[in-house]
Amino acid sequence: MTVRAGGHAASADPALPLTQARALVVEPYVHPDWAAIEQARVFRQSWQLVGSAAEIAGPGDHLAREIAGVPVLVVRQPNGSVQAFHNVCRHRAGPLAACDGKGARALRCRYHGWLYGLDGRLKVAAEMDDAEGFTAAELALEPVRVGVWQGFVFVCLGADAPPLEEILDGIEARMAPTQLAPMAHRRHWRDEIACNWKVYIDNYLEGYHLPFVHPDLARVVSYAEYNSTLAPWYSLQYAPVSGAGDAYGAGEALYYFVYPNFMLNIMPGRLQVNVVTPLGPDRCAVDFDFYYLDQDDVQARVEADLTFTAQIQQEDVAICLQVQKALASGVYRPGRLSPRREAGVWHFQNLLRRAYGWA
Numbered sequence: 001m002t003v004r005a006g007g008h009a010a011s012a013d014p015a016l017p018l019t020q021a022r023a024l025v026v027e028p029y030v031h032p033d034w035a036a037i038e039q040a041r042v043f044r045q046s047w048q049l050v051g052s053a054a055e056i057a058g059p060g061d062h063l064a065r066e067i068a069g070v071p072v073l074v075v076r077q078p079n080g081s082v083q084a085f086h087n088v089c090r091h092r093a094g095p096l097a098a099c100d101g102k103g104a105r106a107l108r109c110r111y112h113g114w115l116y117g118l119d120g121r122l123k124v125a126a127e128m129d130d131a132e133g134f135t136a137a138e139l140a141l142e143p144v145r146v147g148v149w150q151g152f153v154f155v156c157l158g159a160d161a162p163p164l165e166e167i168l169d170g171i172e173a174r175m176a177p178t179q180l181a182p183m184a185h186r187r188h189w190r191d192e193i194a195c196n197w198k199v200y201i202d203n204y205l206e207g208y209h210l211p212f213v214h215p216d217l218a219r220v221v222s223y224a225e226y227n228s229t230l231a232p233w234y235s236l237q238y239a240p241v242s243g244a245g246d247a248y249g250a251g252e253a254l255y256y257f258v259y260p261n262f263m264l265n266i267m268p269g270r271l272q273v274n275v276v277t278p279l280g281p282d283r284c285a286v287d288f289d290f291y292y293l294d295q296d297d298v299q300a301r302v303e304a305d306l307t308f309t310a311q312i313q314q315e316d317v318a319i320c321l322q323v324q325k326a327l328a329s330g331v332y333r334p335g336r337l338s339p340r341r342e343a344g345v346w347h348f349q350n351l352l353r354r355a356y357g358w359a
């Protein structure tokens with residue numbers, strides 16, 4: 001059977017029960033058409049993490065971002081609320097802001113100077129008096145859905161995705177008493193990796209590879225007690241950690257993956273956030289942001305954590321590159337999944353199947 005996803009013919013790959021499941025078919029990992037399909041069906045239809053609320057603490061502070069090719073502007077309002085708009089002028093598509101900024105009183109288009117309020121309404125459009133029927137007050141920047149959760153700002157370009165609170169429902173209760181908002185941002189890095197974005201996420205979603213790919217990590221994260229649970233829009237992997245010294249502390253590690261592309265890696269007093277962004281069929285970027293509670297030994301902890309995390313990342317990247325090559329070689333047929341160890345992979349791939357129109 002053949003189905004059409006966004007105009008490209010691909011084999012149907014229906015969702016099966018976990019105990020009967022196979023890995024996703026190969027086309028979405030290698031076909032050049034798939035990026036456009038996923039921009040439209042995955043990234044423009046889901047909540048995307050765009051920054052932390054602390055970056056836009058004051059009125060007029062703003063973030064300029066691009067989500068699946070769409071320029072988006074997130075603006076702190078004078079009343080403290082957060083609004084988001086297309087960063088696209090209603091005149092001839094000029095940008096309102098070229099980059100992040102602080103304390104704007106209004107939003108002035110950088111092309112011909114039309115002036116919008118922080119709430120997106122057009123206030124002044126010079127030399128338009130002779131334009132018949134033109135009323136500035138009737139125009140406004142196109143609004144975008146926006147939400148703030150635990151100090152993080154998300155936007156969603158699509159109307160059909162459930163509300164942000166529904167997507168993340170259950171995370172706060174499970175991670176309590178940990179709160180993310182009080183943790184301070186300490187470090188950022190970005191890796192560009194020569195693999196499809198889903199190869200990186202598939203790999204993240206299982207601890208099955210721990211003993212083979214990460215021997216050092218396997219010594220501090222209990223493989224025997226490593227487990228996962230599934231929610232409608234996210235999955236959680238969790239395990240006790242001990243013996244990692246400064247890097248991780250001791251306690252429980254919670255690894256949340258929220259569909260389609262971000263991860264919250266929570267240890268006591270520490271949060272590390274990943275956002276995975278496709279850059280083409282065989283290239284993606286992974287952003288790492290590290291947040292910590294401000295404790296006495298925080299600097300030593302940051303350094304130890306960064307070193308250890310970089311090592312784990314190197315090990316993951318090496319295996320992802322090999323997998324991408326093998327997928328692209330044309331010889332691989334999707335294999336069976338381990339119901340005990342790969343429920344998260346199955347869950348993610350089923351959400352993708354649904355987005356592609358296969359389930």
Ligand code: FES
Pocket residue numbers: 089090091092093094095109110111112113114
């Ligand atoms: S495009 Fe914005 S003022 Fe012309």
Ligand SMILES: [Fe+2]
Pocket residue numbers: 203204209213214316
């Ligand atoms: Fe890994």
